Amino acid sequence: MxxxxxxxxxxxxxxxxxxxxxxxxxxDNYPVVEGDWEEMVYTPEATQFALWAPTAEEVNLxxxxxxxxxxxxxxxxxxxxxxxxxxxSVDGDLNGQFYTFDVKVKGNWLGDTPGVWAKAVGxxxxxxxxxxxxxxxxxxxxxxxxxxxxxxxxxxxxEMHHRDFSIDSLSGITHRGKFLALTEEGTKxxxxxxxxxxxxxxxxxxxxxxxxxxxxxxxxxxxxxTPQYNWGYDxxxxxxxxxxxxxxxxxxxxxxxxxxxxVMALHEAGIRVVMDVVYNxxxxxxxxxxxxxxxxxxxxxxxxxGFANASACGNETASERAMVRKFMVESxxxxxxxxxxxxxxxxxxxxxxxxxxxxxxKVLDEIDPTIYIYGEGWAAxxxxxxMDSLAMxxxxxxxxxxxxxxxxxxDSLRGPFANDAQGAFLAGYKGHEAGIRFGIAGGVEHxxxxxxxxxKVPKFWALQPTQFISYVSCHDDMCLADRLKATxxxxxxxxxxxxxxxxxxxxxxxxxVPFIFAGDEVMRDKQGVHNSFNxxxxxxxxRWELKKQNxxxxxxxxGLIAMRRAHPAFRMGDADAVRKYLEFxxxxxxxxxxxxxxxxxxxxxxxxxxxxxxxxDRAVSVDLPAGTWQVVCxxxxxxxDKGLGTMQGGKVNVGARSALILHR
Numbered sequence: 001m002x003x004x005x006x007x008x009x010x011x012x013x014x015x016x017x018x019x020x021x022x023x024x025x026x027x028d029n030y031p032v033v034e035g036d037w038e039e040m041v042y043t044p045e046a047t048q049f050a051l052w053a054p055t056a057e058e059v060n061l062x063x064x065x066x067x068x069x070x071x072x073x074x075x076x077x078x079x080x081x082x083x084x085x086x087x088x089s090v091d092g093d094l095n096g097q098f099y100t101f102d103v104k105v106k107g108n109w110l111g112d113t114p115g116v117w118a119k120a121v122g123x124x125x126x127x128x129x130x131x132x133x134x135x136x137x138x139x140x141x142x143x144x145x146x147x148x149x150x151x152x153x154x155x156x157x158x159e160m161h162h163r164d165f166s167i168d169s170l171s172g173i174t175h176r177g178k179f180l181a182l183t184e185e186g187t188k189x190x191x192x193x194x195x196x197x198x199x200x201x202x203x204x205x206x207x208x209x210x211x212x213x214x215x216x217x218x219x220x221x222x223x224x225x226t227p228q229y230n231w232g233y234d235x236x237x238x239x240x241x242x243x244x245x246x247x248x249x250x251x252x253x254x255x256x257x258x259x260x261x262x263v264m265a266l267h268e269a270g271i272r273v274v275m276d277v278v279y280n281x282x283x284x285x286x287x288x289x290x291x292x293x294x295x296x297x298x299x300x301x302x303x304x305x306g307f308a309n310a311s312a313c314g315n316e317t318a319s320e321r322a323m324v325r326k327f328m329v330e331s332x333x334x335x336x337x338x339x340x341x342x343x344x345x346x347x348x349x350x351x352x353x354x355x356x357x358x359x360x361x362k363v364l365d366e367i368d369p370t371i372y373i374y375g376e377g378w379a380a381x382x383x384x385x386x387m388d389s390l391a392m393x394x395x396x397x398x399x400x401x402x403x404x405x406x407x408x409x410x411d412s413l414r415g416p417f418a419n420d421a422q423g424a425f426l427a428g429y430k431g432h433e434a435g436i437r438f439g440i441a442g443g444v445e446h447x448x449x450x451x452x453x454x455x456k457v458p459k460f461w462a463l464q465p466t467q468f469i470s471y472v473s474c475h476d477d478m479c480l481a482d483r484l485k486a487t488x489x490x491x492x493x494x495x496x497x498x499x500x501x502x503x504x505x506x507x508x509x510x511x512x513v514p515f516i517f518a519g520d521e522v523m524r525d526k527q528g529v530h531n532s533f534n535x536x537x538x539x540x541x542x543r544w545e546l547k548k549q550n551x552x553x554x555x556x557x558x559g560l561i562a563m564r565r566a567h568p569a570f571r572m573g574d575a576d577a578v579r580k581y582l583e584f585x586x587x588x589x590x591x592x593x594x595x596x597x598x599x600x601x602x603x604x605x606x607x608x609x610x611x612x613x614x615x616x617d618r619a620v621s622v623d624l625p626a627g628t629w630q631v632v633c634x635x636x637x638x639x640x641d642k643g644l645g646t647m648q649g650g651k652v653n654v655g656a657r658s659a660l661i662l663h664r
Contacts, residue, residue: 027297030054031084032322037330039117042130044093051101051115052323053293054084058104061088062112067098067122067129067250068222098127105295113292116327118237119334120252123222125215125237129252133338136256138264146342147270149206149370152401152466152513153573156561157274158205159345159474160518162213162245163229167537170544171195179245179258182208183265193547201269203521203554204561207372208266209274209345211475213259215242217283218534221249229540231475231533232276233347234283234313238331263340272342274372275335279319279328280351280379281311298324300384310351312380319356320385328352329359336367349375350392351383354399357391361402369401374469374513377404377461396461403467403513405474408457409439413472413503414483420530423487425615426499430590431455436613437584440595442511443468444575448584464575468512472503472520475532479517480504481525497523498657501556501636502613505659506593508560509570509611511578521557522546552636559638563661566640568602569609577601587622591615592654594622606630606663614654624649624662633661 024030031054041048049061062072078086078101100112114121114128121129149155166173166181172188173196175181187196194202212232219228221243232242241259243249263273282288285307290298300308300318310316318324335341344360346352357373364371377393388395393404411417412435415424425432437449438457442465450456462468473480480503484496491499500523507514518524519542526532529539547554564570572578581601585594594612597604610629614620626649632640635655647662654660 024055027318027321030294030297030321030323033083033085033326037117037326039115040099040119040128040130042095042132044095046089046091047094047130048087048089049078049099050081050085050087051078051103051293052084053086053101053103055105055294055297056086056103057107059086060102061090062100062102063090063094064098064100064127067127067252068124073097094130095132097130098122099130100127101293103293110292110295111287113289114237116289116293116298117239119239119338120256121215121237121240121243122252123243123250124220125240125243131253133256136253136260138257138261141260141264144264144267144340146340146368146370147206147267147272149272151571151573152370152372152403153571154565155207155372155513156205156508156564157207157209157469157513157515158200158203158518159209159211159515161211161231161475161540163537164540164542165518166196167541168544172544175247177245178247179213179241179255179262180247182262189544189547191545191548193544193551195544195547197265197269197271199547200271203558204565205271205516206565207272207274207343209276209343209515212276212278212347213241213245214238214275214277215240219244224249227536229534229536233278233533235278235281236283237289238277238279239334259339267340273340274343274345275341276345276347277332278347279331280317280346280348281313281315282317283313285315297321298327302384308384310379310381310383311348316351316379316383319352320389325356325359328356329363332360333363333367336364336371342370343372343374346373346375346391348379349404350377350379350390352391353385353389354391354395357399357402361400365401372403373401374403374405378407394459394461396467397463399467401466403469404461405469405471405515406439406443406512408435409443409470409506409510409512410472412436412439413506414480415487417477420478420483420486425591426484426503427487428591428615428617433590433593436506436593437595439470439506439510439512440584440593441465441578441582442470442575444511444578446579446582462512462575464573465511465578466513466573468510469515470507470510470512471515471517472507473517474515475517478528478530479524479526480520481523482528485525486528495657497550497553498636499615500553502615502657502659504557505560505611505633505661506613508557508564509661511570511572511582514564516557518542519546521554523550523553556636556638559633559640563632563638563640567604567606567609569597569600569604569606572601585610585612585622587620589616589620592620592622609663610661612654612660614656614658614660616656618656619653621651621653624652626650627664629662629664631660631662633659
């Protein structure tokens, strides 16, 4: 976007000349910081401060003894320097003090901000904190390593919110709702069911996707005794953990150390950590850190000159601008290097441009190519860039090793996002088989996905199955249990249990990367609430008594995960292999999808693995080749180790609302 900015910039030349006026005809002409972009660098001898504010007339640094309240102990003018930066240095040991910047643009002081790059903050994130980051490392941090991951195809994702997962009083967890909840071993319910990190190990997932854990706006950290809840998709400070999940939000190093303890504990448990990141918008625009630093630059504008709003949250960030791109790239790099994070889920990834996502993939590959990236391949509105330049789902085939969620597979299983009461394959509605086949194939082009009839998948958008996130529910929208109630209000609990298992069978036998919403493995519900972003614990918390009550579902899902992890045919990870070995079998009835993984793909120990998904309310017959077949899943039971007996080829019956999995 071309705009003329008549800002006055004091520019001090190397020879010390007087300030001069500078105009920027375009955001493209703003100076770009070369090298590391650091706003505060601490040593015991002196602390260096630098703020990128190229349109500023003056910048002041304010120092405080507290993270909240009180007057500044010093207010120091900063000097204009290279690349649009303003700099100053303060001698002495400032460890434990706090700071803000105040920027003057067009004669107006914009107000205090911790900057855009605060790495430690006081309570509620209004002031930056001066600390020695090295001192926040828990014991053993230097020896922390990522669990082994040979291929993205081996991933099983588990999406959880800190508070949902551990706040229930029956969880047996001490640090309920906190980062440290995921460090506690040996936690159980009174009925002896494992909870917390032991539950995750028992379930068998490889990656925990934690909902936003950076510093966000909506929870007041000074009132944590008052019930508060938010998903956290309202960013404030992108590069520091949120204080509400720490045991002490007032002391800046505590949230940092406890986040690292959580990561280290999960790594020791063999589980990687994915951060949910929300670079597409900020919680507020006017008065936020970006606008108080470089007005206008970090956000896209609409044709009328106001803030564009493809996020439906009041603004959309301008990833295509050099310093916004640099911010995103260096931010993910920082989370990997400082916090040992293993992957990122990008909220509304379709708002970001393709070049920025490629730059993020490149910098993470240089650190560790096993770091996984995926996101929502859409936006809430039309972004202010051409559609073919954005990281939308339909452009994923132009990105390498970046994945997107498949709403086609989700909606084909349970029904459309826009209508909670409308079902699909699971509810017995006809015409969704192509969408199920599309999901089973991991979104890659396959000659059998679009069969006869009018229902077809419009685009094969994944170049590789590892670019395709297979799921049926997530934090957003109804969870699976609630959706089944909404679409089948007259169905019994047992019928819904059967369909719950069938849905997760489809997800976990897909060639894409399977994704499970926390609690779906125990048939968790949210009392029918569609958008529970700020609903109370009564709605959002996982009630751990459900693990005993629905133990059959937990055992079934953990059995599916164990089968997937033990048998590489289910996770070929290569589009050509999927086309070669995945064969969809002919069926004679609607709401039935059957497929075979021919031979022993990827050197699997099983031969001709066959999966039949029957969503009908009665048993169906499917033809199998002659011979003896080992059954591993049937009628809602699974045993991939010992099996469930054998059956002979020919016509075989598949029970109502269930899956049959067998091999030669």
